[in-house]
Structures are given as C-alpha cells and as structure tokens.
Amino acid sequence: MHILDELQQRGLIQQTTDDEGLRKHLEENVVTLYCGYDPTADSLHIGHLMPILMLKRFQMAGHRPIALIGGGTGMIGDPSGRSTERSLNTPEIVQGYSEAIKKQLAGILNFDQGENSAIARNNADWLSSITFIEFLRDIGKHFSVNYMLAKDSVESRLENGISFTEFSYMMLQSFDFLNLYEQEHCTLQIGGSDQWGNITAGMELIRRKRFEDQAEEAEVFGLTVPLITKSDGTKFGKTAGGAVWLDPDKTSPYEFYQFWINTDDRDVIRFIKYFTFIDFEEVQALENELAEAPEKRGPHKRLAEEMTRLIHGDEALKQAQKITDALFSGELTALNAAEIEQGFKDVPSVKIDNKEISLVDLLVEAGISPSKRQAREDIQNGAVYINGERNQEVSHQLTEQDRIEETFTIIRRGKKKYFLIRF
Known part of the structure; x- marks a missing residue:
C-alpha cells in the first residue's frame, strides 16, 4: 500500500x-x-x-x-x-x-x-x-x-x-x-x-x-x-494534573498507561489508527470487539499497551500493568516501594515519625478520620483497610508487618479514599 x-x-x-x-x-x-x-x-x-x-x-x-x-x-x-x-x-x-x-x-x-x-x-x-x-x-x-x-x-x-x-x-x-x-x-x-x-x-x-x-x-x-480533538470536548493530552509528558520523571509510565486506557469509547478506535502501528485487520477486529463487549475495554487496553511500550519500553509497560492490576484487585502488598510511588502519586500523603502507633491514632494524625471517636466507628464498621486488607480491630497497633518495604502503609477509608502513609 x-x-x-x-x-x-x-x-x-x-x-x-x-x-x-x-x-x-x-x-x-x-x-x-x-x-x-x-x-x-x-x-x-x-x-x-x-x-x-x-x-x-x-x-x-x-x-x-x-x-x-x-x-x-x-x-x-x-x-x-x-x-x-x-x-x-x-x-x-x-x-x-x-x-x-x-x-x-x-x-x-x-x-x-x-x-x-x-x-x-x-x-x-x-x-x-x-x-x-x-x-x-x-x-x-x-x-x-x-x-x-x-x-x-x-x-x-x-x-x-x-x-x-x-x-x-x-x-x-x-x-x-x-x-x-x-x-x-x-x-x-x-x-x-x-x-x-x-x-x-x-x-x-x-x-x-x-x-x-x-x-x-x-x-x-x-x-x-489534523489537530486532535476529543469527543467529550476536552483538550487532547491534558489531565487534571496537566500535560501528559513523554519524560517518565514528569509523567510516570503508570500515569501514561492510565491516560490511554481511560480513552473515551468514542475516541479509542480513532486514536488506535492515529497513534499505533496496528494493521487494519486487527483494528477492525478491535472495533467489532468494542461494539460487542464494550465493558471488557479490550481496545483501550491494546491502545495503552502499544503506546506505553513505544514510549517507555516493555519493562515499564509490565510495571504499569502490575500497578493497575494491584489497584483493581486490592492486593497492594504485591507492589514494591517504587511501584507504590507511581500508583499513589496523586493521593494524600502523610509522613509519620512514630513507627509504633495505634491504628486509631494514625487515622486521626493523618487526617483520615476527624476524631478518635469517628476513627473507632470507622474501624468497627469495616470502613478501614490496611494495604488492601480490612481491619476491624480498634486496638490494632501498626507494626513492621503493616509496612511495605519498611516505608509505606496504604490506608483506604471507604470504597475509594486512599491515603499514603510514609514512615
């Protein structure tokens, strides 16, 4: 051709x-x-x-x-x-x-x-x-x-x-x-x-x-x-955090991967044609897959894979996929410190000097719960997770076992509110 x-x-x-x-x-x-x-x-x-x-x-x-x-x-x-x-x-x-x-x-x-x-x-x-x-x-x-x-x-x-x-x-x-x-x-x-x-x-x-x-x-x-426009009217290449850079120190491979995987359904096939080197037979198959099973987000994953591999390489792609899978499944202990830095870059982060601290005191000191009374209620109600695992022990004391690579503890309150604790 x-x-x-x-x-x-x-x-x-x-x-x-x-x-x-x-x-x-x-x-x-x-x-x-x-x-x-x-x-x-x-x-x-x-x-x-x-x-x-x-x-x-x-x-x-x-x-x-x-x-x-x-x-x-x-x-x-x-x-x-x-x-x-x-x-x-x-x-x-x-x-x-x-x-x-x-x-x-x-x-x-x-x-x-x-x-x-x-x-x-x-x-x-x-x-x-x-x-x-x-x-x-x-x-x-x-x-x-x-x-x-x-x-x-x-x-x-x-x-x-x-x-x-x-x-x-x-x-x-x-x-x-x-x-x-x-x-x-x-x-x-x-x-x-x-x-x-x-x-x-x-x-x-x-x-x-x-x-x-x-x-x-x-x-x-x-x-x-052509200048690229998005179907939802927002500017292509911009996120809440600003531009999507090619430098991994400015936009991590995980953030880069997430940008592409979150492409609007109305744009994903067009972006595959624009940015990837996938042949047209496969593009057509992806377009059919999108029509038949949009919930599987197959074309979105393919786009994210191709673009992350092209710009950051295979190892960075594997790391981005690992972080994505861990966040989806809640199995956060599978991540190392560098992967946590990437995956939780934009969540509230609090440094705690006291390595021996109760869960109740941690929730208050980190601003996760407004008071000790509320912290106890949150724990008892099953709303608090440590590194992806629900913890309902009001008397729980955080130990080294609660820290990933002796550095991070990830607290989740409710379904989606994450907090990164640095020791």
Whole structure:
C-alpha cells in the first residue's frame, strides 16, 4: 500500500500542497522529510506524538526523516495556535531543553538504519550564525508584508497584537526549510494543520531563491496532520494534573498507561489508527470487539499497551500493568516501594515519625478520620483497610508487618479514599 493511502486510511492527512505530485515523488525517490520541534520545555508531550510518529511511518516506508530541534526558533516562539506571546527563555535553558528533546526523539525514531536513518538537526546551527542585516537582505526581501498578514498564524493575532519578534517567526521557519533543502535535499515538510502557513511560506522561499539563482525549479511539498480533538470536548493530552509528558520523571509510565486506557469509547478506535502501528485487520477486529463487549475495554487496553511500550519500553509497560492490576484487585502488598510511588502519586500523603502507633491514632494524625471517636466507628464498621486488607480491630497497633518495604502503609477509608502513609 502506498504510504499516502495508508495515512489517508488512518485519517492522518489534513492537507497536502500537491497530492498527485507528492505521490509520484514518494514512488520515485527516497524522500527526505522533516518536522520541527521547538524546545519550550525539557520534555515533549503527547501533543507532539502524531507528527513524530508520522516521521516514523515515513521511515518505515523507506524514506529519510529529519527531526529538527528549534534551538534557534525556540528563542523566539511560534505564534501559531496561540492567543498570547510566549515567555522567552535564556539561551542556556533552550540548549538544555534541546538536548533533552533530542534524546527523546532518539528513543522513537531509528537513527541507525542505513540509507534512511533518521537525522537530528538543530536550527541554531544556521540561525545563530547569520547577521540581522544578512537575514533582511537575503531572506526578508522575499516576503511581502501583505503575504505574511494573510497567513492564519498572523491574522488570528492581529486583534490582540503581535510583536515583530513573533511576526518574523514565519521567515525563520521558512529559512529552516531552505537550509534543509540545500544541505540535505529535504523536499517535504510535515506538521500540524496550524503550521500550514509556515510550511507554504517555506516552499515559496525555496522557489524564489531558486529563481534568483537561476536554478531549476525545486520540487518541494507540504503535508499537515489534523489537530486532535476529543469527543467529550476536552483538550487532547491534558489531565487534571496537566500535560501528559513523554519524560517518565514528569509523567510516570503508570500515569501514561492510565491516560490511554481511560480513552473515551468514542475516541479509542480513532486514536488506535492515529497513534499505533496496528494493521487494519486487527483494528477492525478491535472495533467489532468494542461494539460487542464494550465493558471488557479490550481496545483501550491494546491502545495503552502499544503506546506505553513505544514510549517507555516493555519493562515499564509490565510495571504499569502490575500497578493497575494491584489497584483493581486490592492486593497492594504485591507492589514494591517504587511501584507504590507511581500508583499513589496523586493521593494524600502523610509522613509519620512514630513507627509504633495505634491504628486509631494514625487515622486521626493523618487526617483520615476527624476524631478518635469517628476513627473507632470507622474501624468497627469495616470502613478501614490496611494495604488492601480490612481491619476491624480498634486496638490494632501498626507494626513492621503493616509496612511495605519498611516505608509505606496504604490506608483506604471507604470504597475509594486512599491515603499514603510514609514512615
């Protein structure tokens, strides 16, 4: 199957600049393509995943992807899709972010695959060396203000105002495409649909520079992926705790797994098509399973497995599944301290210095019960669980046997209220 047919079947193409021309170009060449990622944080998040995985899909089809890290453009900030200007970071911060993102990309793309090995480039390499006068003379002259004002990324900001700094971003991204075309013979740029104006501006710059140099007309293309929306109206990639990051120190593999397994039934098949490499025969089987037995949540588990394995590896997936199973079954003593840290990251946590403490005193000191009288009632009524086991002994004294790896005790009050006690 042609790579464009597969992408269309998965719903991954929003726009192309020339569908027939690109189709032929991909058939006749090992195409070098790129997508850019500005280092606005020390980690990418799942909102970046679709274009990253697009690069991977093209690589699997035999083409050559470039992951462009915006060490230069990251100093400016892309106005696309934003209503306010970004805060500017120092060069040192941007450089640190760039290195972290490069490592993450290396975990997804294959940088050791012969002719079509992925390449990581940083646009600071050319943007930091060009002078302002050179840029205005050699690049700026090819952009009319009217042309730039008509682009959505600029037009949408005019009412509230846009600085010259952000206004110039389009020229910088266009310069990226020109440099990658000249240095790597990169002929295709991909990105989110909000990048359409920047992509087409880059194509126009290449054509104008080629005409100026009296060279043959360049055959370059643009392709965008759709911006992801959720059926319930909430923003994709956001949870109550904020963004879902690819860095396991910012979003643990268990939290990452839980994000995907909790996908809305209305979205799960679409997300399987978008984000996984599952073949269509299996996708159809999962869609049938969802229709026939939605309560089993088979497609949700498959999606969570594929995504957690892709980003964090097999061991992290096994750990996330172990935590999930333990929380569902209540068999919490099966977990080690590191797994408890992951699984109970967001529950109330209390540090207790006294290792010899009665259950009644613990419930009060940790704020689980408001008074000793209430604590006794809770225990007698069977509402208190220690590490998943109900305890109805009012006189119970906590011992080392009640602590997991001598560090944690998990108290549950009622059906769902968990508390993590640290000794």
